[in-house]
Amino acid sequence: MITFEAVRKQFPDGTVAVDDLDLELPTGRITVFVGPSGCGKTTSLRMINRMVEPTGGAVRIDGEDVRSKPPAELRRGIGYVIQHAGLFPHKTVLDNVLTVPKLVGRGRERSRALELLERVGLPTAFADRYPAQLSGGQQQRVGVARALAADPPVMLMDEPFSAVDPIVRHQLQEEFLRLQGDLGKTIALVTHDIDEAVVLGDRIAVFREGGHLAQVGSPEELLTRPADDFVRNFVGRDRGYRGLGFRTADGLVLRPLDGVRLDEAGRPLDVDGTFRAGDSLRVVLDLTLTSRTGTAVQVDGDGRATGLVHHHDVADLLAERR
Numbered sequence: 001m002i003t004f005e006a007v008r009k010q011f012p013d014g015t016v017a018v019d020d021l022d023l024e025l026p027t028g029r030i031t032v033f034v035g036p037s038g039c040g041k042t043t044s045l046r047m048i049n050r051m052v053e054p055t056g057g058a059v060r061i062d063g064e065d066v067r068s069k070p071p072a073e074l075r076r077g078i079g080y081v082i083q084h085a086g087l088f089p090h091k092t093v094l095d096n097v098l099t100v101p102k103l104v105g106r107g108r109e110r111s112r113a114l115e116l117l118e119r120v121g122l123p124t125a126f127a128d129r130y131p132a133q134l135s136g137g138q139q140q141r142v143g144v145a146r147a148l149a150a151d152p153p154v155m156l157m158d159e160p161f162s163a164v165d166p167i168v169r170h171q172l173q174e175e176f177l178r179l180q181g182d183l184g185k186t187i188a189l190v191t192h193d194i195d196e197a198v199v200l201g202d203r204i205a206v207f208r209e210g211g212h213l214a215q216v217g218s219p220e221e222l223l224t225r226p227a228d229d230f231v232r233n234f235v236g237r238d239r240g241y242r243g244l245g246f247r248t249a250d251g252l253v254l255r256p257l258d259g260v261r262l263d264e265a266g267r268p269l270d271v272d273g274t275f276r277a278g279d280s281l282r283v284v285l286d287l288t289l290t291s292r293t294g295t296a297v298q299v300d301g302d303g304r305a306t307g308l309v310h311h312h313d314v315a316d317l318l319a320e321r322r
């Protein structure tokens with residue numbers, strides 16, 4: 001666990017970037033720092049690996065003050081990923097990944113670097129390219145591979161997916177979550193994008209001006225029970241829609257399958273979208289709104305149709321639960 005205890009950072013020019021910050025980042029989980037520009041997210045992140053030294057309080061990793069280790073030794077256990085990946089332009093992809101690990105045996109280093117590139121979804125054929133020959137999304141993948149190279153238990157990620165377009169960003173987020181599902185690193189991730197925070201965070205810390213915490217909680221808590229107007233405004237007007245991602249479709253009353261053609265096994269033919277009872281209401285609402293008929297068909301585990309919902313049904317259920 002990473003702990004901030006009454007942490008303060010005042011820069012030499014007098015700016016207080018972070019003041020009296022108490023925060024816990026659970027082991028093996030993703031904690032997202034989110035908030036408007038200039039509210040101290042990056043400063044807080046960098047106090048974990050001593051790129052910035054606090055002027056008050058302490059940052060601890062598993063109880064140990066980060067200042068008890070020299071920065072170089074500390075950073076061997078902490079991967080760092082930044083926006084635009086920060087790759088060395090004159091080094092190949094493979095050499096960029098190899099700048100970090102101090103592994104035994106030259107052959108092993110290379111094969112581990114190649115394995116990491118594959119893990120982050122880059123064909124090994126890219127290993128000998130230079131960063132300028134890659135797309136932004138591919139460069140970010142190399143940045144993630146490099147941060148993982150020394151297999152650090154902790155990862156700091158500062159706006160890691162912000163420099164790419166929304167579609168690529170979404171792909172990178174999904175792949176990153178899959179990877180984290182296998183690796184279980186303790187991650188602190190900075191973003192100013194509440195949607196990204198909700199998708200990636202196990203825990204979200206909402207910062208406000210001066211490094212003060214407005215609220216810390218699960219995405220669901222933030223969306224459904226914002227602590228005050230600041231959080232409510234930051235989370236935004238469409239929080240109701242985002243909140244749908246946390247509610248399942250099993251409360252929907254199904255309509256008869258009128259007009260739905262089925263095969264012999266009872267599986268629907270020619271429908272735009274199907275969902276299961278465990279899917280989120282957000283999935284169901286998306287399906288109904290994008291289908292030509294305004295409906296979606298619920299199926300069981302074998303793909304057999306069990307009923308039909310109209311987008312009005314989702315809206316009615318929401319109105320009831322509000």
Ligand SMILES: Nc1ncnc2c1ncn2[C@@H]1O[C@H](COP(=O)(O)OP(=O)(O)OP(=O)(O)O)[C@@H](O)[C@H]1O
Nearest residue numbers: 011013015017036037038039040041042043044192
């Ligand atoms: N080296 C520095 N000297 C003086 N002030 C600084 C320094 N670094 C950051 N600050 C100030 O500290 C405050 C917090 O900055 P920080 O970069 O942590 O914010 P942030 O929340 O990460 O913002 P952004 O989302 O824009 O990156 C800002 O007012 C910033 O101008």
